[in-house]
Amino acid sequence: MKTIIAFLFCLILYVNSDEYVNVTYQPAQRQLFDFKKEHPHPIGLWTKNAGDPVEIRDTITINSDQFDNQLLIDSLSTFDGERIPERVVHAKGTGAFGYFEVTHDVSKYTYADVFNEVGKKTPLVVRFSTALQNAGGTDLAREVKGMAIKFYTEDGNLDILCLSVPVYLYRDPGIFPNVVHGGKRNPQTNLMDFTSLYDIITLKPLNLHQFFWMLSDYGIPDGYRKMDAFAIHTFELSNIHGETHYVRFNFRTEQGFSALTTPQAAAIQAADLDYFTRDLYNAIDSGDYPAWKLEMDVMTAHDIQKLDYNPFDVTRLWKNGTFHTVPIGRLVLNKNVENQFRDVEQAAYNPGHLVPGIPGPVDFMFRGRRIFYRDTQNYRLGRNNHKILVNMPLYEKSYVRDGRPPTKLNMKNAPNYYPNSFHGPVPYVDEHRPWKKLHVLESNAVDLEPLWYFYNYILEDEAHKQRFITNLAASLAPVTPPVIQRVFKILHLIDEDLAKRTRAAYDVAVAAAAAQQAAAKATDPSPKRNYPTAEGPPKHNDTKSIYRLGIHQEHVFMDHH
Structure with missing residues (x-):
């Protein structure tokens, strides 16, 4: 008996010391163990x-x-x-909760309550994502990353949807389905197809500007924490005097921007497809809370009339010297989600979710997006998706009710029509709302100047240029005629040096691919193997083996009958 007690005592000591023996556990790896520590007994x-x-x-x-x-x-x-249904784009993602704190007075520009008191904190949820991957894909693909933010303000939810690069693919919302189809999987091979991608973006060359950013160092940040994020559109803001300003919101990472080269990303991807997701979770759980500074580039209504470019064009940058930058506050993520499906997969972000003081963008791309986003959320989550917990505003009383769950309290027994004489919810008068609305007519012309500027100035040194050209050439190697000829024609129109260097790198990439294919054919095939699908006979004479017991029981059963 003493021996048994001593053994159990040693066993208990050993189990309790597990958390100290292996000190290499990352927060994501010990999530279940931490749950058990928080709940010493079954939760019910x-x-x-x-x-x-x-x-x-x-x-x-x-x-x-x-x-x-x-x-x-x-x-x-x-x-x-x-x-x-998974999202058509940005299907793979993760998220976290946090807060936004105002650090500078911006009441000169907007009366939005969320930004109008230094020191004020607003709770929020953020979803990070990668643009073209399926839900089980890799975080490390060379493609746009997303950072969608939902501020739970006292005036309703404010959704600001950002990308990891400061330009968008196109400005005509009607092209959206075709661009996405061209960049997604081939309908027959079910593989990503660079020929279809280059076909659509060279037939619609406006798309090339964002693609250039993707092929540069900005195409693969070193995790979500170390990337900047840009709201893309030019937003109209209004102050209490009815004055309007036009701004672009930028979230600047306080961790410092850091990029991965193609070989670095490939090496990480071979071991961990979820590198970005794991990095974010581990940092927050360890108390190393990621943060971003929110600033806005500002123009007045007078400024926009003196420009030689369209400040509402989402496919180009604003020119230096035509705006000034104003800091607003800090976004901090300090809590991991408790349930990915509840808090991330069911989260619905819509650029049309705005608040008083932020009338929003005036471009046609924005008008299309506010329709598309609502429609896709109705399809994925149901028409009452705004009543899912993560999407619910702090306050809501409306005449929208019934339909498929969730319906929550469904406004109980309040009148279900407006106007009514029985004290249902009533509208208010926003005395500061602008009474003029800017209407912008946009051009269909293709301007290659932003691409020329990107190659000659955004790529800040020769080493960065070479990495960009290497990535560009590698993506062109599998592209077939007539698309490949069109690509080089457009590159020549953008910059002769770019076209010349890309052609040389392309020839090298094609030769390397040919050599690799030849080497694969010449290599001796591996010996053929098959899976074992049956057990061999037992290699001992144990009369109590399961085989003997099975035979014995069968005979007993037969004798009984």
Whole structure:
């Protein structure tokens, strides 16, 4: 008896010391262990969908009447419907909660409550994502990353949707489905296809500017924490005097921007497809809270009339000297989500979710997006997606009710029509709302000057230029005629040096691909193997082996009959 007690005591000591023996656990790896530490005992009784407790014998379904097991029916019927449609773009993502703190007085520009008191903190949720990957794809693809922010303000939810580069792909919302299809998987091969991608972006050359950013060092940041984020559109702001300003919001990472080269990203990807997701979770759980400074580039209504470019064009940068920059505050992420599906997958961000003091963008791209986003959220989450917990504003009373769940309190017994004489919710008068609305007519002309500027000035040194050209040439190697000829024609129109150097790098990339294919054919094939699909006979004479027991029981059964 003493021996048994001593053994148990040693065993308990060993188990309790596990957390100290292996000090290499990252926060993401020890999530379940941390949960157990927070809950020393089971968190409660397991129940079925209707709330009645689960009896332990119902957890085993073999040799039982499965049609009489409500736990099995509940579990499988719910499991079959777990997945909802993934997003068409930005399907893979992660998120976190945090707050925004105002650090500078910007009441001169806007009366939006969220920005109008130094020291004020507003809770928020952020979803990070990568643009073209499926839900199970890699974080490290050379493509646009997203940072969508939902501010839970006292005047309703404010959604600001940002990208990791400061320009958008196109300005005509009608081209959106075609650009996405061209950049996604080939309908027959189910593979990413550079020929279709270059076909659509050279037939619509406005798309090339963002693609240039993707092929540069800015194409693969070293995780979500170390990237800047840009709201892309030019937003109209108004102050309490009715004066308007036009701004572009920029979130600047306080961790410092850091990029990964193509070889670095490939090496990390070989070991960890979820590198960005893991890095963000581990940092927040360790108390190393990522933060971004929010600033805005500002123009007045008078300024925009003196420009030689369109400040509302989402495919180009503003020119230096035509605006000034104003700091606003800090965004800090200090809490990991507790449930990815509840807080990230069901989160719905819409650029049309604005608040008083921020009338919003006036370009046609924005008008299209505010329609598209609502439609895709209705499809993915249902028409009551604004009543899902993560999407709910701090305050809401409306005449929108019924429909598929969730409906929450569904406005109880309040009148369901407006106007009414029975004290249903009433509208208010915004005395500061601008009474003039700017209408912008945009051009269909293609301007290659921003691409020339990018190559000659954004790529700040020769080493960066060479990495850009190497990435460009590698992406062109699999592109077929007539698209490849069109690419080089456009590159020549942008910059002769760019076209010449890309052609040389392209020839090298094609030769390397040919050599690799030849080497693969010449290599001796690996010996053929198959999976074992049966067990061999036992290699011992144990009369109590499972094989003998099985045969013995079979004979007993037959003799009995």
